[in-house]
Amino acid sequence: MLNRRTLLSGLGAMIATGAVAGTPLAPERSLRPVLRNGAVRASAVAGPETVLRKAGISGESCWAVADVATGQRLESMNGNKAQPPASVAKTVTALYALETLGADYRFTTRVMIDGTMSNGVLNGDLILAGGGDPTLDTDALAVLAQRLKSTGLREVRGRFIVYDGALPYVRSIDEDQPEVVGYSPAVSGIALNFNRVRFEWKRAQGGYAVKMDAETARYRPEVASSVMTVVQRSAPVYTYADRDGRDHWTVASAALGKGGSRWLPVRRPGDYAGDVFRTLARAHGIVLKPARTESRPPAGAIVVAEHSSDRLWTVLQDMLKYSNNLVAEMVGMTASARREGKPPQSLRASAREMSRWAAHRFDMKNTALVDHSGLGDASRMTPDDLVAALVEVHRRGVLRPLLKPIAMRDDRGRVLTNHPVKVDAKTGTLNFVSGLGGFMTAPNGAELAFAIFSADTAARGRLSRAERVRPDGGRAWNGRAKRLQQMLIDRWGALYGS
Template identity: 25%
Template sequence: MKKKVSMFLTSCIVAFGLFGVHTSAEASTSQIQTLDQSVQKIVSEKMADADVSIAIRDEKGNVIYDLNGNQKQKPASNMKLLTSAAALEILGENYRFKTNAFYTGKIKNGVLKGDIYLQGTGDPTLNKEDLEQFVGSISALGIKQIDGRIVADDFWFDQDLLTPGIDEDDESYYYAAPITALTTSPNNDYDSGTIIVEAKGEKVGDKPTLTITPELGDLVIENNSKTVESNQPNTITIERQFRTNKIVVSGNVPINKSLKEWVTVQNPTTHTITMFKHLLDQKNVQYSKDKLYRAKTPNNAKLIAQKQSMPLSQLMIPYMKLSNNGIADILVKTMGKEKMHQGSTKAGLKVLREYAKSRHLNIDEWSFEDGSGMSHSNRVSSINLTQLLFTVQKEKWFNTYFNSLPVAANPERMVGGTLRNRLKSPLTAEKVIAKTGSLSGVNTLSGYLIGNSGKPYTFSILVQNKSGTIPAIDAIVEVMAGQL
């Protein structure tokens, strides 16, 4: 499948001609006038009272059409377009996150007279199986008892677990997961800082059966839900109580029905170390102190094992195709750490601005307080977003960047991504490669499209202060594709 996906995306790049020189004629005045009439009609009929900013550039980078193009609006996850560009430039396509296990002291007769350190650098791909391998490596050293501490070293990042603008109502859900340098993911989408809780009704009157992936760690569950008859409504909810480690399951689930929820952990470091200790227990490795310790790894500590993530070029696929906020937040802090020696959102955002300035983008016209797009305080115009999208075509890593974007109407999850069920018209299917964005009252779409003429264009559509605007946005894109 990887070969098939790679060949498809390569063909898209060739079709776009983004690496070649075009000599085709520019869009005519009459084309643009017709386009404007069609766009204005959709906006007035389907997005009345909404704030709309639209811009289109041709293959030479000229703005050939805009509607409120300089109006600054909320980009939602279109913010990731800048974060990804900066990460590929600053960290590089071959960047890998590393997690290390160390020990101090001496091993004698199966007893470690010293400490075990688990040191993280924010790897969003770290999982339970990796922790099991660390435990296996400890056991392979002949250690049967740890006469010391189990220590978490998560000092690569700061202790601001959430980015600005995360609402209380969001904190339980995967798209607002907390970030530490020592975190784990429950799946290959790399939803770091979460666990998956599934509740299934199996016997009327009983509580639903709960399945936890990978395991509770330091979380606790209070199951107040009930299984009801099949004709009853499904009212079950699975939420972590605000600022606690308690997950509450409540409501009713019909028999043979289920609900699966990705629930955030309260503190990823605590959760990871607790899970690590459970695995030590399963391997019959005894340890004497149960308290969580946080400390930096001493310089004289001895390496037990190291886990490296996939390179950033590969991580870009699940990150951008599925619009993973956690990975975006981790990349921002990582850039801050690598470039400014501060693993913080504030430092990382400075790096984003420095990258943008180095590429002569009008970054002073951007406003942002995170790299994922979750904040409602972020602002950018469609003209500035298309400037970014045009400029990055010259970067040596553009192939990786382009391949990471969702492809309209392609049913393969890691190709179509968040666009796999959209833009299915023959005019747009697999001819629109773009980043989606969504917040309460906000929908955005920015990227690349091949017009009906066969020419490539860069576009951005930002809509705010109105819900349910995706069909209207897609209608505008279809008009663009058909009339350009």
């Protein structure tokens, strides 16, 4: 049957081959990117300005898309506009770490002794030495405690030291974030449970029973390095203070209800890891003094137990899937330490090193990052920069296998399970900032690399620190940004891959 689509496609093919009377043959090389199905198909698909207008998103949006097979830039709308990339920055961090450390790199946490051991008694210090492992958890510390017991150790007469100097200490990934958010914890050379502590509360007679612990699948040790006090008030919900070597929290009783739990950020990672390890060691009959955190590496100490992470490839895959900020920062700073031969001076210094690497490696000269996670809104990246990098790495099959599949949705946000376009990409979301960068496979099998950045920096700039938890209008704005991303991907699938 002859329908409108078949007729238009046939006419387009006749025009492209010069088969229509009076139509000159097309030149062998186009002076500009050519749409796969010609100008007729282009006229049937909404233009970029129309798509942007339909999305109804405030602020500025920009994007770029290219054919990964040829590198040909198919479309660029303000592609050289530098915007906050949010968590899309993690794609660069993954590439930086892979090239610097290698896919098989593993982070190692060690238990060391500095002294002499005789008949199960250590006359000297016991050291828990962090190796920058962002995935270390309570279960792993329990394994280390078990291995320590298997050495025959029964008593430690010296100090218990936690070494955290493999990476620089950062109090919060982004100091502009609210104090209570778990996605902006402290960073150092040792981390436990993504530097988060679990706060649990239950209504009890005359008030609330509260607990702070380091829960994992197998263990639930209570901690003393973080304390919580319930206060009779309605607001603010939480307050924080660093006092007496502990994280001191208060919570408003009016916000608690019958009971519940949430993860809170840890600001003293060395103390937290040491606190939990003491509890686990004590379960094996090994009593340790309260932990003392030091940033100088142990000299001459002997390794008696160690734990290694999964290979870096797996760590990065999970980082991109769950968009974990702490993992990104620790992985990025570890790569900088390897490149420089010593720990970076600061998180920002490490991010600058990664930005220099990206400029040299992928010609990303308009990209300037302030961290490795994208949490800091002062970072900038252009769609053109990212797309150029994506095209190059795709030829080596490096990044796309690490990226998370992104479902295509209809106008109501419902997943379209049989959509002909397949997308693997990294999302990025901050208040009034949204990004998406990665790869798409069009209906005809063509693979495209793309980057889409939207930001209303004026709206974001008006927010107070407290408002950044859940700002008015933020969710609706993000929904419009995601709608723009979906419409653009649909458009590119129709124009360049059908």
